[in-house]
Amino acid sequence: MKISRGFASDNNAGVHPEILKAIAEVNQGHVIAYGDDPYTAQAIDKFKEHFGNDIDVYFVFNGTAANVLGITALTRSFNSIICSDLAHLHVDECGAPEKYTGCKLLTVPSPDGKLTVGGIQGHLHGFDFEHHAQPKVVSITQATEMGTVYRPEEIREIADLVHSYNMYLHMDGARLSNAAVSLSCGFRDITVDCGVDVLSFGGTKNGMMFGEAIVFFNKNLTGNFKYIRKQGMQLGSKMRFISAQFNALLSNDLWRRNAKHSNDMAKYLEEKVKHIPKIKITQPVEANAVFAILPAESIPELQKQFFFYVWDETTSEVRWMTSFDTTKEDIDRFAQTLENILGERS
Amino acid sequence: MKISRGFASDNNAGVHPEILKAIAEVNQGHVIAYGDDPYTAQAIDKFKEHFGNDIDVYFVFNGTAANVLGITALTRSFNSIICSDLAHLHVDECGAPEKYTGCKLLTVPSPDGKLTVGGIQGHLHGFDFEHHAQPKVVSITQATEMGTVYRPEEIREIADLVHSYNMYLHMDGARLSNAAVSLSCGFRDITVDCGVDVLSFGGTKNGMMFGEAIVFFNKNLTGNFKYIRKQGMQLGSKMRFISAQFNALLSNDLWRRNAKHSNDMAKYLEEKVKHIPKIKITQPVEANAVFAILPAESIPELQKQFFFYVWDETTSEVRWMTSFDTTKEDIDRFAQTLENILGERS
Amino acid sequence: MKISRGFASDNNAGVHPEILKAIAEVNQGHVIAYGDDPYTAQAIDKFKEHFGNDIDVYFVFNGTAANVLGITALTRSFNSIICSDLAHLHVDECGAPEKYTGCKLLTVPSPDGKLTVGGIQGHLHGFDFEHHAQPKVVSITQATEMGTVYRPEEIREIADLVHSYNMYLHMDGARLSNAAVSLSCGFRDITVDCGVDVLSFGGTKNGMMFGEAIVFFNKNLTGNFKYIRKQGMQLGSKMRFISAQFNALLSNDLWRRNAKHSNDMAKYLEEKVKHIPKIKITQPVEANAVFAILPAESIPELQKQFFFYVWDETTSEVRWMTSFDTTKEDIDRFAQTLENILGERS
């Protein structure tokens, strides 16, 4: 099989060699299954190094589960969850949140993927009225599905609003590392220090093979979580192999190196294509995604050589994602191909 | 960390080296996420080699999900599911089947873990009566939770009964390889050829890192399954790393070598301890488990040196599981220790 | 207790005397519970008189259940349901549809309460894509929550669109009688003859004590419905007392007399207040509701004498509902009071 890399998704990348090495290293003898093993204890300690000691951490297999089960801990079925109309939670989970939590999702139009206090407030009514699903969670994505990044003060403002209504702030951090790198800050600065209550911490998109973490900053919420995870079909038996990955990711700045490289490549891609006349970059490039509108007829030709997704058929907007293993050469070739295609057409 | 191996569970073992090697080999470049990749296509072909072409196969993360989502495809919430009172589905999933399918579980007392036609028939009533949850699925475990194995004719008899009521036969095959080795047969001989409709095919307990397969022998049942898997939070993004494992497991007889070794070690363990006066083996040793009653006071001492679980506190019955990496030396040491403990006490 | 009537809701009215009489008349001896009684058979025949023989009818206790269980018959949990952002289904059921069906609700902004083909089409994408909840049902309300009424051709156009996507059209007919009277037509003309697949037929708001019907025009959908109703906690034991009410409502034009009176009173109310300078009627008065904006400060004073609800606090829009027992005198007094309050203020 020919080795190639495209711009479709950071999920299309493989596993970082340091992660694979960490997996191999824990493959020794027997340890207790289901998380009561020393590697998992180490991984939890790693999370505490980054997020502070006052957390509870649970590992699950994937991001869908991290979001859905984290929110399960915050809600009863008569609650509602407020999120962006572009939130992965709403558009890309085949209705898993509704099925599993029983809750109603309420969306706010947010062209750049970011919720605002004003947008949220439109749904903050009907409290104490039994005919109305009771708002309980606001979920934001950091970095957003549009490759944008919330500033700490934006998160804090949302958290303050949310808490003033006795609600919880959930963060889908599938790409939290990209956001932290983008803001040149640590994880705490954009999570617990801004009032986030529960975080889905992403591993897979940043070089892991599988595995996401649910980080609770409010330990009152976790009394039942071990049952929620098990009943939620997300308790891995050979847990050490998730834990080893997190140990590696959170050591030696691997999370940062991977995310920084990925973000840098997105910036580099933007630089290489933004001057091309027929291309319009549509979102600020703050993480590892570049959104662009290009001539509709050029897309299939470009896709013949590089795999990526059309974001919006009606406007010919496409999404190009970079990942930890994207190279400058990949981008140079991509940009050159794009210029050739567009040049031929002019 | 000192390397050790116990007899607690085949989940406590690590990953077979051939599996780990297969994972590393597919870690090249980008492939489409979520299963539309060549490695997954290969793995599906491997399943067809073993089970015939007329199947549909879906990979999920773990056994809980394999069972629950497979049964979701067979049921509506007003159905009931009949299983052994010892079925993993009933006793070890924290109620995941009820929560996710909405169905009622009906159990049959089965001391050796095996359902019988007579036992099932006790629940086959109330059809067409709307006050009664409608029986729709019988689920059997092969090899059973008690380390016993259904003979093909036993499965066929159950399947015939089940199908005569327009119901489905589900098999929890978390240890199907151990059963096939025990019976010196292939997978088909104890699944599709006996009338099984849906199979959970286990990988993790037989040397994989993670990953189970749901095999549908009745393709009428699978029209919606891709949505069930996704909404069920079990669609892995970097799917190639599950697929590569199945490719390895189902090639070069690795599944058979691992299961045979594990079964052989259980037999060896039985041989080594059955003559000890104070020990009573309580189940036929047909797969990779040995169940035994031993003096209550000897258990804690033995557990100081070897990790294993007490199965029934009231009778001092314990379960000893072997796995693909158990060695004769492990067992020799274990048997010697056990003799020492019991000898001292006499 | 002083007898009074307000304009808050047609649910605040009592029971029409002919309904109460019908209840008393069936209170004789024993009949089989749960619907296998002659009165229920009669009621079903009544429905067939109105809707044609090719239907299946099931009675439930209330409108929430009629909508939720009817849609349960049409969906699996990975489906989505498209409705108006003002639909009772979305805003007034405390999330019952999500909890019970597991489906995602997708809303279309619709200021007059009516869905349009264009609005629906915005959600008709992502078919066959497992990450996306699969659209399966469009639900419209007739008459709408805003007191407006779909013309038959509007329903037909929506039905054609819906069916071209292999989806179903559900109608919340809590006030279907009001719509039929408004359009001077029969029930068939705005349901089955326009392509509606499943109807919630409202009794309670039109003079019954309790009881709604789910009418299936597509009998392929009803094979399981008796189980759905029972498991849905909506199978009444002394069913005859719902059936007797429907027998009365659907006999001697009682449904029409009640709805006509109610609609006429809404028109009369509109006539009496629309000339008042400070009042703006905001929706066409086509059924039994009048929506109006009036000076914010006048609302509490008016509410002291007549109970009604503010629809939108931000715009001072109120909703006045009439019912089968509203009298012209009620309205005259109401209009006079309103004029007095507003006159004093000018």
Added chain:
Amino acid sequence: MKISRGFASDNNAGVHPEILKAIAEVNQGHVIAYGDDPYTAQAIDKFKEHFGNDIDVYFVFNGTAANVLGITALTRSFNSIICSDLAHLHVDECGAPEKYTGCKLLTVPSPDGKLTVGGIQGHLHGFDFEHHAQPKVVSITQATEMGTVYRPEEIREIADLVHSYNMYLHMDGARLSNAAVSLSCGFRDITVDCGVDVLSFGGTKNGMMFGEAIVFFNKNLTGNFKYIRKQGMQLGSKMRFISAQFNALLSNDLWRRNAKHSNDMAKYLEEKVKHIPKIKITQPVEANAVFAILPAESIPELQKQFFFYVWDETTSEVRWMTSFDTTKEDIDRFAQTLENILGERS
């Protein structure tokens, strides 16, 4: 239609005239819907007269809902519920408890319908173990499905056990009035005073048209219940018509008169048939049911003249229920017919 009365079910009876009269009396003018009306306030006060002031009461449409929603308030989906293998909750609700609560039901064989401390204890294990559904509720039925009655001390013993495990005691009191009459006590004596936490209080089987009450003796459990009821599709709009029935039932000893008559008729029936040689009464007649084994071939003939249900086909055991409107003449005719049938056969 010929007026007749059988022995099939107390649900086959109609409505007591005092109940019907009470309904008619509240059919005056408008009152606020959904329970914020004076009749509902009165009915709640009536419950407080009987059960003490420290309760919360909610009305729902039927017994399925009373049980399921009451238990919803006590559980999260990872809990289990322990009940008799004959409990209505388990055998007659089409799986509604599992579907709605997500919980696992665990049953205890109980030939007379009564749970015992010993039987419950068999399920009290696996606490704090995430693989195991966590026991949280024990549900008992008073009077039981077998027409037997728990003595207060039996309930207290169960309650003490249950509370010692931090669990809740739920009582299905569909026939609580029959039990209270049987024991010559008040409602408190066999509910709150014995440690019951939540009660389903039955109205329908004791002469009401529809309507059951959920009575919470532990007000900590009710903070969310109004949402649970609404989302559970059980909030009636014209609530006054349920409330009026409870007002009548709980006034002037109507509940007691009805239940006493019904119980007396069961005793009378027992007296009339127990001497017949071929008949064996199989349960103590403590409430309003008589269970008997009679020659299999006599059953169809008897059913031609009197409707009743066969309880167990395999043993020719039948159930005869009496109700508030059963007459001595009904029973005399029934006994005579039975004697004739059996006599002819000897």
